[in-house]
Amino acid sequence: MVSVAILGFGVVGSGVAEVLSTNFEKIAHNAAQEIGVKYILDIRDFPDSPFKDCFVKDFSIIENDPDVKIVVETIGGVGAAYEFTKRALLAGKSVVTSNKELVATHGYELLQLARERNLNYLFEASVGGGIPIIRPISQCLAANEIDELYGILNGTTNYILTQMIQNGVSFDEALKDAQKEGYAEADPAADIEGHDACRKICILASLSFGRHIYPDSVPTEGITKVTLSDVGFAKSAGYKIKLLGRTVKRSDGKVTCYVAPHLVGENNLLANVENVFNGIVVHGNAIGNVMFYGAGAGKLPTASAVVADIIDASKHFKARKQLDWMESSPDTLFDSATLENRWYIRCADAMDSAEKIFGGLAALSFAQAEGETAFITESMSKTALDALLKGLAPLSVFRVLD
């Protein structure tokens, strides 16, 4: 029997306990040994929980129990979660987490701590909820040089955009709806401003390219400026607006990473990733494009990923998983403003002034509605685009992904 301690009995933590209990036999078969919850750390009381005998309020009980081999951190944030993760690793226990903020912020340090002690620090659930993505990148695509990765990484914003696109409701209404459905927090900033997607693309970029990419170095734009008018113009040209995290490796080895709304072609697989679902596309030099799709959040999907990591950790107490990256360095990043792609522009100007500036560049489509003009440019860098936009009054500027 492998004894596990769960830190934090919130949505994910309670889901982990539930999956370990419901699928006990399947898990024991796959792990080749039984796995049971010995402790659950939470400051609250849960007298009616079927796990009520497991609860403790003092982390040192877990820390000092040599029987606990795996600690599951589902507290979230970078406070207690950070402290307890370090203490668990220092006490010789492997740690499994769903905490994207902690991995994106302190991943390098924690992975190093784990490496030095021949322990595992696993975080499949930190990106894409239950979607297998960390392990496929680190193992299944291990024979590839990955050069690009992008995806719909945040279910809340994808739900809001889907409501705007399918039902024509405004951003504000769609946000209220998402809050009512429990898909958005009372304070939705982390989602709608793109910070959640930013943490996830940082983890995926770090894993794919081998250097820690820190969130504060990643230009991040949310969806608060997307209007129904943008949605309508995009639709008329065969596109849907999606919030994407994207990371690209240049041939000189430098990497860029950003989060922003994109126009995605209707025949692109990501265009059919609707509501709270996530989809992630990885491009490798041998495999070409592969896509991973599924529930990007939610109690049981996320717990499913956490428990897969618990199983994996239980099978690798001696042979450590190769899941690691190096510290960032000053020459790790290049500026995403140099990345070339087509652009969607909506402006308050008349069509002829827009055509005068952009028409000569073989812009693909112009449309006009309610005194506004929208069009899609040919491929160019943000730097080149900004120079041209000086002559116009742009209201929206989004990258286009065909």
Next chain:
Amino acid sequence: MVSVAILGFGVVGSGVAEVLSTNFEKIAHNAAQEIGVKYILDIRDFPDSPFKDCFVKDFSIIENDPDVKIVVETIGGVGAAYEFTKRALLAGKSVVTSNKELVATHGYELLQLARERNLNYLFEASVGGGIPIIRPISQCLAANEIDELYGILNGTTNYILTQMIQNGVSFDEALKDAQKEGYAEADPAADIEGHDACRKICILASLSFGRHIYPDSVPTEGITKVTLSDVGFAKSAGYKIKLLGRTVKRSDGKVTCYVAPHLVGENNLLANVENVFNGIVVHGNAIGNVMFYGAGAGKLPTASAVVADIIDASKHFKARKQLDWMESSPDTLFDSATLENRWYIRCADAMDSAEKIFGGLAALSFAQAEGETAFITESMSKTALDALLKGLAPLSVFRVLD
């Protein structure tokens, strides 16, 4: 340095040698040791190959060299491939393969042989080419009870159907085109009759449900009877025709497995899986639906999956991968004719006779063209459907997947 022997220098075998060479450093980093090709077994000569010094014609050289720890079987078929795989395992070498026919036919026996000797027999490349699917099912979804799995598993037939749907060319023309493009063999039977998809769904079902499902127990229907008239009727009702392999586990633990053309709703993610690409949907009790998408065949994508297995095998000489299933038993399977779903029917009868028989069952849509009637029934078993169809002259009968 881990020494590898490749059996068969065809498309996949030469791709494996190429990927091991091109991505040598990335692979050495991920495997934490260098991996090199020591032997290539082929009856042909390749005097101009950069690997020309590796070629041997006698398998016993590989078999008797204790330096060779991993044998890559890319011969195909169940003749020499079967014999050499057994001999390699008996000689204490782990085996990695892309050979779906061998795994589907003798997987249980070979896995048992590997288990008894604490060796690995890995076959990520046998399904979905380069798409990570075997490892995600066995590891990432290890915390789930999987109850259903279906997908577009054959690129050749998907290319033909895509040509029929997008360009309105007939089956025969599309097949010729596929042969010209190198996507179909001169003898295309294994693809167009569904046998290739059958082998793949057998492997996925065996892995997901833990019992060997043999191809000869799986009802298999190809795409040779799909007409442009079916494609047109389907399109008018918002569907695309796709060849799916599907396997379902009933609550009593019994499993069914079949291959057949389906009408897939245009908003279903599989509807946008076009041309030679594959897409596989897995449903687990914790994770819900997840989908995996990518190139289902091709030299480098398939080699990418083989090499990922080589890396994995090189890291697990002592700790065997949990990748295994039991022998089939008489109570493993249930009859797919009892599975209920909606059905697409095209018949030579007038619409009113079709409506007379099916209309009362709340059939969803009727259409008529060129003297033929097509419609979609409500959900029912094949057995119930066949009883009703006795009154009509059906030309096509396909399952519907919304």
